[in-house]
Amino acid sequence: MTETDSVAPDISSPISTSTDVLIVGAGPVGLYGAYCAGFRGLRTALVDALPECGGQITALYPEKEIRDIAAVPGARGRDVVAALKRQADAYGPTYLLGRQAVGLAHTAAGRVRVTLSDGAAVDAGAVVVTAGIGTFSPRTLPAGEEFLGRGLSYFVPDPAVHADQDVVIVGGGDSAVDWALALHPVARSVTLVHRRSRFRAHAASVRELYGCGATIITDAQVTALAGDVRVREAQVRVDGEDEARILKADAVVAALGFLSDLGPIAGWGVELDRRTIVVDSRMRTTVDRVYAAGDVAAYPGKVKLMSVGFGEAATAVNNAAVALDPALSLFPGHSTEASS
Numbered sequence: 001m002t003e004t005d006s007v008a009p010d011i012s013s014p015i016s017t018s019t020d021v022l023i024v025g026a027g028p029v030g031l032y033g034a035y036c037a038g039f040r041g042l043r044t045a046l047v048d049a050l051p052e053c054g055g056q057i058t059a060l061y062p063e064k065e066i067r068d069i070a071a072v073p074g075a076r077g078r079d080v081v082a083a084l085k086r087q088a089d090a091y092g093p094t095y096l097l098g099r100q101a102v103g104l105a106h107t108a109a110g111r112v113r114v115t116l117s118d119g120a121a122v123d124a125g126a127v128v129v130t131a132g133i134g135t136f137s138p139r140t141l142p143a144g145e146e147f148l149g150r151g152l153s154y155f156v157p158d159p160a161v162h163a164d165q166d167v168v169i170v171g172g173g174d175s176a177v178d179w180a181l182a183l184h185p186v187a188r189s190v191t192l193v194h195r196r197s198r199f200r201a202h203a204a205s206v207r208e209l210y211g212c213g214a215t216i217i218t219d220a221q222v223t224a225l226a227g228d229v230r231v232r233e234a235q236v237r238v239d240g241e242d243e244a245r246i247l248k249a250d251a252v253v254a255a256l257g258f259l260s261d262l263g264p265i266a267g268w269g270v271e272l273d274r275r276t277i278v279v280d281s282r283m284r285t286t287v288d289r290v291y292a293a294g295d296v297a298a299y300p301g302k303v304k305l306m307s308v309g310f311g312e313a314a315t316a317v318n319n320a321a322v323a324l325d326p327a328l329s330l331f332p333g334h335s336t337e338a339s340s
Contacts, residue, residue, distance in 0.1 A: 038091020
């Protein structure tokens with residue numbers, strides 16, 4: 001592992017927080033990492049550019065059901081985040097929200113100093129990056145952008161808003177299929193439009209979609225939106241059909257995925273694989289005392305699931321603990337052995 005002064009912060013920057021472990025990203029994986037660190041008795045701080053914990057879940061789909069966490073058959077995103085925060089809060093972490101981690105350097109003592117977008121600095125024994133996909137922005141719908149905020153949206157904060165509406169959803173990934181399933185019991189009608197016949201979403205979700213009664217149009221694209229003060233119709237071109245179909249639409253949800261950017265983290269000297277950070281089996285990056293976990297971490301055979309990220313956070317934090325104090329055991333002990 002090598003030390004770096006990439007995007008070096010001003011060493012004279014005022015230290016706002018001194019901690020054992022700084023977690024960059026307060027999404028689900030970061031919150032679980034804070035719990036793991038607290039369980040080991042480590043002082044922990046979390047920094048996130050968003051003003052609330054929860055990452056993409058809080059920002060994009062707080063009402064969507066999450067089903068890929070062990071022993072949780074299904075729970076709203078906001079409830080999953082709240083439970084993870086309660087778990088982390090048992091050990092009193094410091095939250096530095098609404099601030100972006102910008103610069104990183106090592107002090108003469110080998111500790112890590114991270115500057116924040118407000119000019120403050122955090123002095124940490126180790127850093128765990130759980131930044132998910134980093135800064136994200138939605139892929140735009142090629143047609144009808146003028147109706148953004150007037151019926152066109154890129155996610156669904158509250159399904160109840162679409163009660164008794166005709167909703168057109170565009171996309172073929174997990175978000176598109178999940179929104180179709182979530183809105184079908186609420187909306188007057190749900191039509192999903194996908195440009196291919198094959199879906200990228202989980203096979204089980206696709207089977208459920210075909211069985212729920214929603215209208216599915218494949219090999220098709222939304223080519224125009226029409227309306228007055230808000231959207232009223234969507235024009236759909238289907239491969240092999242001469243005439244465009246006109247769909248009634250009180251709302252159009254363009255679930256086309258997101259463009260991501262690691263932002264300043266990309267300049268910290270860590271080895272990158274596209275927009276992810278390369279780690280070893282200990283979740284160490286190529287920069288001393290800097291670890292990564294969750295969707296932002298990359299290694300051969302990686303499976304991008306939240307449940308996998310939880311395990312990676314535990315691995316990162318416990319290896320960081322040993323790096324800070326080699327006398328410690330890597331195994332943290334069982335939570336059932338902890339006194340209440």
